[in-house]
Amino acid sequence: xxxxxxxxxxxxxxxxxxxxxxxxxxxxxxxxxxxxxxxxxxxxxxxxxxxxxxxxxxxxxxxxxxxxxxxxxxxxxxxxxxxxxxxxxxxxxxxxxxxxxxxxxxxxxxxxxxxxxxxxxxxxxxxxxxxxxxxxxxxxxxxxxxxxxxxxxxxxxxxxxxxxxxxxxxxxxxxxxxxxxxxxxxxxxxxxxxxxxxxxxxxxxxxxxxxxxxxxxx
Amino acid sequence: xxxxxxxxxxxxxxxxxxxxxxxxxxxxxxxxxxxxxxxxxxxxxxxxxxxxxxxxxxxxxxxxxxxxxxxxxxxxxxxxxxxxxxxxxxxxxxxxxxxxxxxxxxxxxxxxxxxxxxxxxxxxxxxxxxxxxxxxxxxxxxxxxxxxxxxxxxxxxxxxxxxxxxxxxxxxxxxxxxxxxxxxxxxxxxxxxxxxxxxxxxxxxxxxxxxxxxxxxx
Ligand code: B12
Numbered sequence: 001x002x003x004x005x006x007x008x009x010x011x012x013x014x015x016x017x018x019x020x021x022x023x024x025x026x027x028x029x030x031x032x033x034x035x036x037x038x039x040x041x042x043x044x045x046x047x048x049x050x051x052x053x054x055x056x057x058x059x060x061x062x063x064x065x066x067x068x069x070x071x072x073x074x075x076x077x078x079x080x081x082x083x084x085x086x087x088x089x090x091x092x093x094x095x096x097x098x099x100x101x102x103x104x105x106x107x108x109x110x111x112x113x114x115x116x117x118x119x120x121x122x123x124x125x126x127x128x129x130x131x132x133x134x135x136x137x138x139x140x141x142x143x144x145x146x147x148x149x150x151x152x153x154x155x156x157x158x159x160x161x162x163x164x165x166x167x168x169x170x171x172x173x174x175x176x177x178x179x180x181x182x183x184x185x186x187x188x189x190x191x192x193x194x195x196x197x198x199x200x201x202x203x204x205x206x207x208x209x210x211x212x213x214x215x216x217x218x
Numbered sequence: 219x220x221x222x223x224x225x226x227x228x229x230x231x232x233x234x235x236x237x238x239x240x241x242x243x244x245x246x247x248x249x250x251x252x253x254x255x256x257x258x259x260x261x262x263x264x265x266x267x268x269x270x271x272x273x274x275x276x277x278x279x280x281x282x283x284x285x286x287x288x289x290x291x292x293x294x295x296x297x298x299x300x301x302x303x304x305x306x307x308x309x310x311x312x313x314x315x316x317x318x319x320x321x322x323x324x325x326x327x328x329x330x331x332x333x334x335x336x337x338x339x340x341x342x343x344x345x346x347x348x349x350x351x352x353x354x355x356x357x358x359x360x361x362x363x364x365x366x367x368x369x370x371x372x373x374x375x376x377x378x379x380x381x382x383x384x385x386x387x388x389x390x391x392x393x394x395x396x397x398x399x400x401x402x403x404x405x406x407x408x409x410x411x412x413x414x415x416x417x418x419x420x421x422x423x424x425x426x427x428x429x430x431x432x433x434x435x436x
Contacts, residue, residue, distance in 0.1 A: 017281055062269055063282040066347045073345045103418030108338075108354045115347050130420060156396050156418075 001028060007043040010075070014047025015054075017067025019074045026078040036079050040090055048072050048119055055204045065204055066112070069119035092123045094214035097140045098149035099127035100183075101160035106153035109183065112203040113149065120207045122147075133164045140177055146214050149206070150196075152183040161186070162194040178213040182206060249305040252410050256299040256367055258330075258360050262286060265355040285352040293356045296337055299364045300411040301328035303372060312401050316394045320432035321381060324372045327408040328364045329426035330357060357425045365427040372431045381433035388429045389419070402428050 001009070006029060013021040022044070029039045051068040054060040060068075076090070083090060098114050100107045107129035118124040125143055127135060140148050152158045161181050168174040178197040181190070191199035198213050200206035263273045265286070276283055303326040311317040334357040341350035369386040376383035390396040399419040406428075408414070414422050421428065 061271065061275075063271070063280075063285075063348060063351070066351060067281045070345055070347050077345065103416075103420060105420045105422075105424045108351065111342055112347070112351065115342075129424075130416065130418075154390065154396065156390075 001032070003034065003038075006032075006034065006039065010039065010043030011047040011050065014044055014068050014071045014075075015050050017064060017071050019067075019071045022071040022075040023078060026075040030078065030082050036083050037088055037090065040076070040079060044072055044075050045121065052120070052204060052207065062112075062203070065116060069115050072119040073115070091121065093121035093211060094146040094217075095123040095125075095143055096147045096149055096210065097125045097127065097136060097143065097145045098151070099131035099136060100129040100151045100153070101157040101164075102130055102132050103160065104152055104154050104157040105129050106183075107151070109153065109203070110149075110151035113151065113182065113200075113206045116203045116207050117149075117210060120211070122210065133160060133167060136164060137167060137171070137173075141173070145177060146217055147178045147180055147210055149180045149182070149210070152181070152186060155185050158183070158186060158190065161196065165194055165196065178217055180206065180210055180213060250407060251303045252300065253303070253368070253371070254298075254300040254411075256301075256364055258294075258297060258299055258363050258367075260290070260293065260356050260359050260363070262290075264362075265289075265352065265359050268355045268358065269351060281348055282352075285348045288349055289352045289356045292337070292353065293334065293360065296330075296334040296353075297357070297360050298331035298333070299328070299360070300331070301326055301364065301368045302406050302408055302411050302413075303368065304406045305375075306405060310405070312398075314394065314398060314401075316387065316398075316430065317432060319434060320384075321435055322376075322379075322433040324376070324431045324433065325402050325406050325428070326365075326368050326372065326386075326431070327402065327406050327411070327413050327421070327426065327428045328361065328368050329411055329413050329421070329423055330361050330364060331412065331425075332423040334360070335424050361425045361427050365429060369429070369431060376431070376433045379433070380436065382436040384432040384434065386429040386431050388427060394430075399428060402430070 006025060010025050013025055029036060048068060051060060051065060055065055080090060096117055098110060100110045114124050114126040125139055127139060136148055150161045152161055165179060180198045181196045182200050186199060188199045198209045200209040266273060266276060303324055306323045308321055311323050317323055338350045338354045373383040387394060389398040389402060396419045399415055403415045413426050416422060
């Protein structure tokens with residue numbers, strides 16, 4: 001298969017959420033000794049970008065987004081180890097530490113955000129649910145994160161988001177990270193009140209918002 | 219069975235086999251019941267609704283449809299529905315306004331056990347996101363259905379005792395703060411069905427619900 005057909009098919013596989021196809025194409029690219037970074041950036045990534053556009057236009061809903069994210073991840077799982085072998089690293093959109101704030105076990109929403117971020121090229125460290133505030137900070141420091149994403153489904157744990165921001169300020173490291181907050185009871189107003197950097201209502205807008213924040217961080 | 223803790227024993231039986239009702243009657247003690255053997259049927263429409271869809275959207279041969287088929291097949295073997303109820307006299311409550319005018323109060327903790335959420339986690343790890351989303355939705359719907367069935371049993375009991383029953387109401391909903399879980403767990407021996415409370419009042423397994431129903435004079 002020539003390069004252009006390969007790239008076109010990769011894009012289509014991600015748009016259609018066809019995991020097997022995405023995996024096969026990734027394997028083919030490896031077999032053909034293609035430039036794998038080229039394959040990612042000009043094949044799979046335009047696919048996931050198109051999916052984002054279709055979602056914004058209202059043509060795609062959550063399940064399609066998820067199927068596409070699965071296809072994207074499946075391809076990356078094949079390409080990444082091959083690239084590591086030759087010392088090439090896929091360009092990361094940004095490094096994210098994400099979790100559901102302590103005292104809260106609602107986490108399927110957070111997992112969706114985390115999956116879509118990673119499908120869109122972010123390096124994601126997902127700490128799970130009921131995560132201690134100090135752990136968010138320790139992890140972010142350890143991996144030199146760009147972004148900390150906090151999910152709260154309970155009004156009680158929304159206060160944890162505020163406390164985390166205070167803790168960062170007390171440690172004089174508030175400026176090192178962009179803070180993105182979300183979860184059903186969280187609103188833009190709340191995020192502004194507590195001095196977070198961004199808020200998103202759902203998983204795909206979380207990706208859009210996260211990209212903006214990382215760009216702004218520079 | 220000797221040393222196996224009680225809650226483990228319940229989990230070792232497939233749902234539906236143990237239809238036993240355990241009763242404990244002691245003077246001046248709340249009446250406690252452990253109930254298992256529920257028959258949980260999932261309404262696909264409700265699961266669809268949870269992820270932002272309507273039933274007409276569930277077209278055959280789509281990944282979403284396939285995920286529903288999968289979850290339908292899988293969930294019965296992953297859930298072990300069980301409940302504990304505790305019937306309090308008015309003077310045994312903690313005087314919170316949520317109990318005002320009640321002659322008796324039934325407290326209930328119910329769960330579908332830990333297995334479904336482990337399966338969901340495995341899917342997330344294996345990059346099977348749509349499966350994880352839909353199976354999680356089935357789990358949430360299953361425990362909601364379970365809570366509804368428990369509430370119906372309790373209301374029937376209220377009626378048989380000559381009382382009128384209130385709707386079910388859970389700690390964490392507006393007028394009854396989450397901290398009140400401490401009171402519920404003080405009165406309901408939820409460890410009998412393997413449910414524990416974290417120091418920040420979340421229940422483990424996650425797919426658990428707690429609530430109260432007031433009994434009023436009819
Ligand atoms: C499903 C559900 C459950 C399930 C499943 C929980 C689980 N972990 O598996 C069950 C039935 C078990 C449950 C139980 C309880 N629940 Co509940 N639950 C919900 C419900 C209905 C939906 C949550 C959900 O899964 N949504 C679907 C996902 C996909 O959406 P999402 O989480 O909102 O995430 C999206 C966005 O918010 C956003 N997002 C999420 N995180 C982040 C993070 C960032 C950084 C960004 C940018 C965006 C973002 O993107 C996501 C994807 O699009 C909500 C109501 C609601 N409207 O949210 C109540 C709700 C959260 N529960 C509530 C309560 C009180 C409880 C209980 C304490 C009740 C009780 N006493 O039994 C228990 C606690 C359980 C426990 N183990 O202790 C309350 C919380 C009240 C409050 N404001 O404090 C709510 C709001 C219900 C209500 N009407 O009051 N719950």
